[in-house]
Ligand code: C2E
């Protein structure tokens with residue numbers, strides 16, 4: 001049973017053949033290479049299916065002709081191909097990967113010329129097995145190669161990646177986490193913690209940042225850095241952010257009703273909101289529902305959001321300003337900071353990233369950068385805040401250079417709502 005377009009085995013037949021090869025693997029190694037063609041759709045859309053089909057046939061010729069170690073090959077679907085090869089014992093796995101990479105690159109040159117598409121690229125994942133491999137089931141080893149291919153596809157160049165078991169562990173964790181989120185929201189497992197912000201001049205409490213914590217039913221915590229990247233990919237961060245925002249609004253509204261002290265709370269905004277922009281409506285509705293002053297809520301957008309999609313970020317900042325809230329640029333200095341962006345963006349607060357304070361004793365170079373950024377912010381009439389303050393020395397230096405707000409373990413770690421309430425109540429009695 002052959003694939004009518006390419007003449008290769010059908011995928012089910014391929015799996016059967018691979019199964020047999022694995023049974024008699026002995027001391028050999030088998031490489032399963034899974035390749036797809038980046039920007040193939042463009043060829044189909046631009047030149048039509050006939051040209052697309054011709055390209056696929058050419059590709060099959062390229063991978064099968066003179067391939068003396070080939071055991072079997074198939075088209076999985078569309079432009080996805082899988083080939084199994086015996087690996088020459090003189091090659092290590094890394095060398096084998098380099099050979100495939102070089103072959104891909106040579107083919108790219110030829111195909112880009114023939115099909116007039118300079119972006120065409122072959123993306124390959126390779127899983128190499130021997131008799132001791134963790135899994136020797138044909139379907140699993142192909143899916144491992146496919147997983148490596150997906151990792152490869154994220155790369156700009158060197159689009160060829162060897163499968164590693166750790167990739168599987170990452171995926172398992174991702175599935176585990178994303179599948180738990182709806183229940184975790186329903187069960188109120190997400191808790192809002194608050195980290196105080198202090199005014200440099202007086203060292204008085206002037207605000208706080210809301211930071212989410214996930215407390216599992218068994219009492220254990222999952223920290224944001226562990227689950228946020230996964231739920232950003234799945235889009236579920238939107239629900240978690242909204243949940244956090246609602247908790248904060250509710251908290252402030254209750255404190256106001258009780259006639260107690262409140263301070264502005266800043267909320268983190270995931271990059272995922274940018275593609276949807278429902279956030280503005282959601283925030284407006286929250287203000288309607290809870291009737292708290294606009295000045296009590298601020299939003300933190302990371303520097304990378306501004307850099308990735310400046311236009312959308314500007315639209316969002318503009319929308320938040322129209323609602324009446326302040327906006328800060330979070331993590332300034334953590335990536336490819338653009339000073340020029342600072343002058344173009346109508347932000348109210350700049351949060352210097354904690355990387356500048358990574359050493360207990362301040363480095364001269366970090367001092368220079370901090371004082372320059374603070375100075376520049378001042379001239380641009382932007383409030384400066386430094387996060388990650390852990391020592392008295394750091395705090396004193398920030399005072400010396402005129403950084404207006406400070407946040408960090410030196411003053412307080414992020415604390416649960418009830419503890420933060422006590423923190424605020426104590427401060428109220430002081431003043
Ligand atoms: P971030 O917004 O930059 O938050 C600051 C992080 O630094 C927090 O980590 C905080 O606990 C930690 N931190 C505060 N002071 C110090 C210090 O003095 N030293 C050190 N070493 N660290 C300090 P956390 O809470 O684990 O949050 C990590 C990141 O997860 C946050 O970085 C933010 O990007 C994201 N995140 C947290 N909560 C939310 C949320 O509700 N929504 C969204 N979209 N993202 C959130």
Ligand code: CA
Pocket residue numbers: 209268300330
């Ligand atoms: Ca933040």
Ligand code: CA
Pocket residue numbers: 330331351353354387
């Ligand atoms: Ca930050």
